[in-house]
Every structure is written in structure tokens, then in C-alpha cells.
Amino acid sequence: MELDARKRKVLEAIIIDYIATAEPVGSRTIARKYDLGVSPATVRNEMADLEELGFIEQPHTSAGRVPSDAGYRYYVDCIMERTVLAKEAKSLIEQSYQTKMKQIEELIQLSLKILSSMTSYTSLVVAPHFGKSTLQLIQLMQVEPGKALIIIVTNGGRIENRIIDIPEAVTKTDLEIVSAVLNEKFKGIAVKDWDKIILKAVQSQLLGQHKVFSLALEFLDSLLCDETEDKVYLSGALNILNQPEFKDISKVKNILELLENEDVVSSMLKDEGQGGIQVKIGTENKHDSIKECSIITATYKLDGKTFGTIGLLGPTRMQYAQAMSILEFLTENLSISLKRL
Amino acid sequence: MELDARKRKVLEAIIIDYIATAEPVGSRTIARKYDLGVSPATVRNEMADLEELGFIEQPHTSAGRVPSDAGYRYYVDCIMERTVLAKEAKSLIEQSYQTKMKQIEELIQLSLKILSSMTSYTSLVVAPHFGKSTLQLIQLMQVEPGKALIIIVTNGGRIENRIIDIPEAVTKTDLEIVSAVLNEKFKGIAVKDWDKIILKAVQSQLLGQHKVFSLALEFLDSLLCDETEDKVYLSGALNILNQPEFKDISKVKNILELLENEDVVSSMLKDEGQGGIQVKIGTENKHDSIKECSIITATYKLDGKTFGTIGLLGPTRMQYAQAMSILEFLTENLSISLKRL
DNA sequence: TGTTAGCACTCTCCTTAGTTGAGTGCTAAT
DNA sequence: ATTAGCACTCAACTAAGGAGAGTGCTAACA
Structure with missing residues (x-):
């Protein structure tokens, strides 16, 4: 939709004024404040046209005009110039x-x-999305007997952790082995690509070795679910x-x-x-x-x-x-x- | 301050009604809704007394009464009975x-x-206060060359972590040694008791060995400062x-x-x-x-x-x-x- | 033909005045 | 001590009457 230069100026003036004051803008105001070199009457005619085009609206008969959504849209797309930041x-x-x-x-x-x-x-x-990050580090450590901290770091410095219960028999060395394996499997891989199939595969492959594996994988799995949001x-x-x-x-x-x-x-x-x-x-x-x-x-x-x-x-x-x-x-x-x- | 039984009942009625309706309460309402067995006029007299005592107020002459802060206070302290939860x-x-x-x-x-x-x-x-917690675990690990993750776990499962820059030359083994020493020094100790003196002492004692120590201690120190809030x-x-x-x-x-x-x-x-x-x-x-x-x-x-x-x-x-x-x-x-x- | 001055008209907003109703305080009777 | 009765007060509502801003229309003008 093309507007002639004066209509554009009038619309721009209405929008600028309304943005500043939050009050309906009248023809007099525009003619005076934004020197278009024409009389209020002329502005009124232009305004009537703009209203017909749907760019401005009247809250009631004797009020000034207010920009419509379409008016703002036209302003943003076709009139407005991006401010040069100070x-x-x-x-x-x-x-x-x-x-x-x-x-x-x-x-x-x-x-x-x-x-x-x-x-x-x-x-x-x-x-x-958590899934877009890639894994940088995954580590399990013992907090106290029967409790382990599992922590993962992704690129961009995002860190997630949780404390999980583990069998009391699990030793620090066990945890280190598990950490090493998980790191090897997942490091550098985007979280979204650990899809359930891979998780399951790793799980079945390692389940025999340590209960801890399955707990750790449970955590990773829960990340996939929870953090999809x-x-x-x-x-x-x-x-x-x-x-x-x-x-x-x-x-x-x-x-x-x-x-x-x-x-x-x-x-x-x-x-x-x-x-x-x-x-x-x-x-x-x-x-x-x-x-x-x-x-x-x-x-x-x-x-x-x-x-x-x-x-x-x-x-x-x-x-x-x-x-x-x-x-x-x-x-x-x-x-x-x-x-x- | 002792109120006679009827005044207490009137005050209670006013407060209960006002809590429920948020509207000033009149004498008629009280006499009718909360059967005190007396006429509005009697209630009015009581209300005048209660007002003089500062327990209720009148928003304006022809309005009902509203409890004052002192009125609520008396209600909470001396009248109210704790609800038995359903x-x-x-x-x-x-x-x-x-x-x-x-x-x-x-x-x-x-x-x-x-x-x-x-x-x-x-x-x-x-x-x-972070300071009240006791340290359960402190651990450093390498994320990538030149970057380490430092993590602490306190009782109650609170976990704090940060990524710090370390010299590239530092190896995983170095980090493990540092972790071990820090664990030994601080484990089981309330965070508030790591006061600066101890931190400084440990720092000077270990500074010669690894730059990492001082970085780790810096983190702990910053916890003390930041997390005092x-x-x-x-x-x-x-x-x-x-x-x-x-x-x-x-x-x-x-x-x-x-x-x-x-x-x-x-x-x-x-x-x-x-x-x-x-x-x-x-x-x-x-x-x-x-x-x-x-x-x-x-x-x-x-x-x-x-x-x-x-x-x-x-x-x-x-x-x-x-x-x-x-x-x-x-x-x-x-x-x-x-x-x- | 586009622009403008003039004017009647509309409609919100503000003020004023009157009315209503809830609630009081006081007085006198019980 | 309690209560009925009554005059009084005051917020809240309603109605009416400007005031003012702004419009649309018409007719005159360049």
C-alpha cells in the first residue's frame, strides 16, 4: 500500500505524538507541532482518509485520532527510521x-x-533448549556413603547437577570408572542427540557392571525429559x-x-x-x-x-x-x- | 488490658466480619449476624468504648467501624483461637x-x-545463610585445558559451582591433589567458620605448590563474601x-x-x-x-x-x-x- | 482542483446540586 | 443497664448544566 508523502507525514506525526503522550491527537496539534505547512482543515481531510484506510481510529466522535494496529504496522514497516543510538x-x-x-x-x-x-x-x-548444547564434562562423585553427586557441564557454561542415592557398596573408584565411560560416550555430543535409543543401548550394555550406571543414565534421561522445555x-x-x-x-x-x-x-x-x-x-x-x-x-x-x-x-x-x-x-x-x- | 466478655465478643465480631467482607461493620449487622442477644444500640455503646480504647476506627462519621492495628493485635493475642485444620x-x-x-x-x-x-x-x-551449612564435598575438575569446574556441596543438598580459568599446564592429577587437600581442610566445617584467617593461612601454606590453590581459595573466599546475604x-x-x-x-x-x-x-x-x-x-x-x-x-x-x-x-x-x-x-x-x- | 476559514455539531469531562441510605450519637423511657 | 426513637452526618449515586476539544461539512478562495 502506497501513501503519498503528506499522508505519511501526518500518520507519522500522529504516531509519534501518541507514543509520547498517550492522548488522542487532534488536527490542530499536528498542524502546529509538526510543521507540515498546512492548516488543520487540510490535516483533517488527510486524517479522514487515513481513518478510512484503517490506519487510525477515533475513540469517539469528538476526540482526536489514535493509531490502529495496522497504523503501527505501516509505521514500523514503511515509515520509521531506526534510531541511531547515542x-x-x-x-x-x-x-x-x-x-x-x-x-x-x-x-x-x-x-x-x-x-x-x-x-x-x-x-x-x-x-x-538444553538439547542444543553439547556436553563438555560429566562426572560422578561420592558425597557420603550411599550418596553421589552427578554433574554435567555443557558449552556456554551451563551446569546441571543432582544428588542421587547409590548402593553403599559403591566405591569412589567405581564412580570414577563410570564417569570415565560416560565421558567417553557423550562428550562433545549435543544433548538432543542423546536420544533415548542411545541411552537405552548404553544402559543395556553397561547394566551388568554397576547399578550406578543405570542411576546415572536415569539422571541423563530425566534431563532429556525435563529440560526439553x-x-x-x-x-x-x-x-x-x-x-x-x-x-x-x-x-x-x-x-x-x-x-x-x-x-x-x-x-x-x-x-x-x-x-x-x-x-x-x-x-x-x-x-x-x-x-x-x-x-x-x-x-x-x-x-x-x-x-x-x-x-x-x-x-x-x-x-x-x-x-x-x-x-x-x-x-x-x-x-x-x-x-x- | 482486660476487656469484659461482651466487648470481646463485639470486637471479635467486627474483626471476623471485616476480614470476610472488607466493608466497615455497623452495629445492626453485628447484633443480627452474631447473636449477642442485645440491641444495636447496646452494641453502639460498646463500639464507642472500643473506639476510645483504640481497637476500632471509623473511616468517616456515618460509616461502620473498621479494626485498627491495635484491634487486630488484641484479637490475635487474646481472642482468636487457632483454627483446627480440616x-x-x-x-x-x-x-x-x-x-x-x-x-x-x-x-x-x-x-x-x-x-x-x-x-x-x-x-x-x-x-x-550459607555460612550455617557445613561442607560435605569440594571438588575441582578439568572441563577443558585452561578451565576447571569447582563445585561444593553442603548439607541439605545445597550445591554451588563455578568455572574458573587455570593455567593450561595444570593437569587432572594436580586438580585431584588440590581437591583432596581442600576436602581434608574444610570437610564437615560450617562455611561461616572458614573465616578469612583460616583461608589466608591455608593459602599462604599452599601457594607455593600450585596456582590452582589460590584460585580455588579465591572462589571459597568469594562465597564467603557473596553468600553472606x-x-x-x-x-x-x-x-x-x-x-x-x-x-x-x-x-x-x-x-x-x-x-x-x-x-x-x-x-x-x-x-x-x-x-x-x-x-x-x-x-x-x-x-x-x-x-x-x-x-x-x-x-x-x-x-x-x-x-x-x-x-x-x-x-x-x-x-x-x-x-x-x-x-x-x-x-x-x-x-x-x-x-x- | 486543492486548500482553508468558518461554523454547527458531538461527545467527554468536570462541576454543582440534590437525593438516598447507612450508620451514628444522644436522649428519654423502660 | 438496656433500648427505642430521632435528628444528624456524610459518602455515594444521579442528574443537569456548562466548558472545551475536536470533528465534518460547506462555501469561498488561489
Whole structure:
């Protein structure tokens, strides 16, 4: 759909003003504040056209106009120019990533904090499927007679552990043998590729030797089941409370409840499609409680492969240009930092 | 302070009714619903006395009465009888603890979920000071050349780990030697007793032998510093949104922000004093944002010693009797389950 | 033909005034 | 000591009357 230059300018003005004020925008305001060099009457005519095209709406007859979801969509796709981040903002992000971090989780948490504090929106991460990681180390050790600690380390510094009961007769040496065998079998292999068949095969092959093998394999198996779900992190959820559109407590409640449900958040973010920065505006979201929200998502990489999704949730009246720029720049930095781990 | 029987009955009726309805209670309601066998006029006289004593208040002249913090206090201390939990409630709790759990954290999270779902209040735990735990196992292992994983296990199944950089020259055997020495030095000792002096002593004693020692000790030292803070868990924070007294979004915001601050939550709960069940009502709380809330706390034990605090946060208009009973019963069960770990 | 001034019209928001009803405190009778 | 009766108070609701912002339409203008 092509709009002539003036209509674009009017639509842009309405959106920018509404994003800033959260108040319906009138023709006078536009004519004055955004010098289009035409009278309010002309603007009114343009507005009538824009309304017919579905880009703006009137809350009631005598109110100004408010952008519709379609309006925001057109703005994001065809009008908006990505903000060039101020040097200070860039160096703020870069410096935050300077601190040494040893765990992938810390990096993610840091990124979320930066994002939500810079944008005042809620930031979300759906962290990598455990299955995509490769195993770096698996080790069993005795904690006390009858109890062993089993620990695995994957690339990116993710660590999982559990204490398991073992027969009292099992010695440290036994545990070391088991560790050695498991390491040999699984090291360097992506967790998702330990599929049940391999696990079973190893299990039957080794079952005769030690009960411990089967317990360890049980743990690995449970990881496969439990950790098939993505892990969800979020930060700045309370920022929602600052938005005037959510002064109504029941809306807030619905959204916060949605955010507590990891599956839902995960499905909200994961719709990557192309990669790059994605924007979902208002009703483009599936879940009812966030039909007045927009979500901007980006993906980050580890070992060259797309790993997780990071997103920003705000009202449809969102600072798209700025938020997208920040998210883009931050995602780059995050990917670089992950590489260094 | 002694109240005569009828005043106590009137106060109790007011509190029970207000807890149930969140509406100011009038004399007529009391005379009718809670059969005291007297007329509203008599009740009015009693109410005037109770108001003078500071146990109830009038929001405005022509409204009914509302309990004051002092009123709740008197109710909790002198009038209320602890609810006897229904069998179903008890067995619900007991059954929840039947599932096998291997980590102290899982148990805590479970307890919180039970609490907040049974009471509809927000439940909180301030988890044991790391320093109180004793070390069960410390182990270093190589992840890849130049990187080692250091892991410690304390009683109660708490596990901490970190990946540290080590000189490439360090071999697996070196790491095992270091592990062995550290185990020997620290095993069975409470973390808080690894004070800096001992750490330093060990450090200077061993520094000559391996760089790894000093790195490992650095980790232990950082645990001492970082983990002096208590760990805070919470569940059901959104339950606050259901209370009519918090329909005002700014109050909710203040409270939720308070709950995000771990130090504050920790200071809110830790005021154990005697042990047993403690109640802090309204303005008895130090923090302004929860001056309209009450907190019920209890402590749970591990190895016979008081370990952590578990609490319930709700409006001052709280189901004290029921909440206290649930909390008490659950705390017992939690302590028993911890023993089994 | 596109732009603009003018104007009547609409509709929300705010204020004011009146009404209702719950609940009190006081007084006098029991 | 208790209670019935009554006048009084005050929040909450309703209705009515501006005020103001903004529109759409028409007619004049470049």
C-alpha cells in the first residue's frame, strides 16, 4: 500500500505524538507541532482518509485520532527510521558487557537488566533448549556413603547437577570408572542427540557392571525429559505498571499472570521465522491478555547457531524505533560475549 | 488490658466480619449476624468504648467501624483461637511432601507453592545463610585445558559451582591433589567458620605448590563474601492483586517493588526473636509500603538448628487464625522433610 | 482542483446540586 | 443497664448544566 508523502507525514506525526503522550491527537496539534505547512482543515481531510484506510481510529466522535494496529504496522514497516543510538547508550551497553562472566545465565540476566532499564519495558529471554548444547564434562562423585553427586557441564557454561542415592557398596573408584565411560560416550555430543535409543543401548550394555550406571543414565534421561522445555527469564515486569494504558488492575493482572506461565512466554517469543528483529503488534499476538501490547524480538547466537530469543514487551504505543535499535545493538553484544565464554 | 466478655465478643465480631467482607461493620449487622442477644444500640455503646480504647476506627462519621492495628493485635493475642485444620487440608500438605526431593531448594519452592495456593497470600522464604551449612564435598575438575569446574556441596543438598580459568599446564592429577587437600581442610566445617584467617593461612601454606590453590581459595573466599546475604524465595506475589484494598495500582506497585528487593524482604522476615509463630501487624512493619499489610512468620529447622524463615504476607485484614494454623502445620512438615534429605 | 476559514455539531469531562441510605450519637423511657 | 426513637452526618449515586476539544461539512478562495 502506497501513501503519498503528506499522508505519511501526518500518520507519522500522529504516531509519534501518541507514543509520547498517550492522548488522542487532534488536527490542530499536528498542524502546529509538526510543521507540515498546512492548516488543520487540510490535516483533517488527510486524517479522514487515513481513518478510512484503517490506519487510525477515533475513540469517539469528538476526540482526536489514535493509531490502529495496522497504523503501527505501516509505521514500523514503511515509515520509521531506526534510531541511531547515542554514543552514551552504546558505551553503556558495551561497558556492561566488560565484566567477566563465567556462566551463560549471568550474561542473560545482565542483558535483561540492561534492556528493561534502558527501555522501561519488560524484557524476556527464552533460553536455549538444553538439547542444543553439547556436553563438555560429566562426572560422578561420592558425597557420603550411599550418596553421589552427578554433574554435567555443557558449552556456554551451563551446569546441571543432582544428588542421587547409590548402593553403599559403591566405591569412589567405581564412580570414577563410570564417569570415565560416560565421558567417553557423550562428550562433545549435543544433548538432543542423546536420544533415548542411545541411552537405552548404553544402559543395556553397561547394566551388568554397576547399578550406578543405570542411576546415572536415569539422571541423563530425566534431563532429556525435563529440560526439553525452554527456560524463560524475565526482568522489569513491573514496568508495565508505569504505562497509563495499564492503570486498570485487571489488565495488569492478566498480563503478569501470562508472564508467570513459562510455556506461554516461550510460545510468545518463539516465532522466529526469518531471524533479525521481529515486531508483533497488538492483535497480531495470539494471547488475549497482550492484545494491547507489542513484542519486539531478536535472536542471539552461540557457536554460530541461533540459540535463544530475547524480547521486549510493551504497550502497542511503544517507542519502536528506539527499542528496536537498543535491542539490535544489545543482541550483537550478547552474541559476542557468549562467544568469549 | 482486660476487656469484659461482651466487648470481646463485639470486637471479635467486627474483626471476623471485616476480614470476610472488607466493608466497615455497623452495629445492626453485628447484633443480627452474631447473636449477642442485645440491641444495636447496646452494641453502639460498646463500639464507642472500643473506639476510645483504640481497637476500632471509623473511616468517616456515618460509616461502620473498621479494626485498627491495635484491634487486630488484641484479637490475635487474646481472642482468636487457632483454627483446627480440616483433615483434607492436612493430608493435602502431607501428601505434597511425599514426593522424593533431592534438593533443599525444591523443597522450599514446593512449600511456598502450597502456602500461597492454600492461603491466597504471598509466601516468602529467607533461606539459610550459607555460612550455617557445613561442607560435605569440594571438588575441582578439568572441563577443558585452561578451565576447571569447582563445585561444593553442603548439607541439605545445597550445591554451588563455578568455572574458573587455570593455567593450561595444570593437569587432572594436580586438580585431584588440590581437591583432596581442600576436602581434608574444610570437610564437615560450617562455611561461616572458614573465616578469612583460616583461608589466608591455608593459602599462604599452599601457594607455593600450585596456582590452582589460590584460585580455588579465591572462589571459597568469594562465597564467603557473596553468600553472606540470605537467599530469598517467594511465590504468589500476584495474589496481592486480588485483595480489594490494593485495587489502587500505586500501592501494588510499591509492594511488588519492595518484594523485588531481597535485602528488604530478608529484613522484613528476620526478626525471629523467640521462634514459634510471629505476627507483625500493619504499622508494626518498618517499611512504609507494607504498613497496610501483615506478615506471619515461622522458622524451620535443619539438624536441630533454626535454619530459615518462612512467611506469609497479606493485608492487615488477614485470616489470621487459618493462616497461622496452615503455616504452623506446614513448617513442621518442612522440617521433617528436610531431615530426610 | 486543492486548500482553508468558518461554523454547527458531538461527545467527554468536570462541576454543582440534590437525593438516598447507612450508620451514628444522644436522649428519654423502660 | 438496656433500648427505642430521632435528628444528624456524610459518602455515594444521579442528574443537569456548562466548558472545551475536536470533528465534518460547506462555501469561498488561489
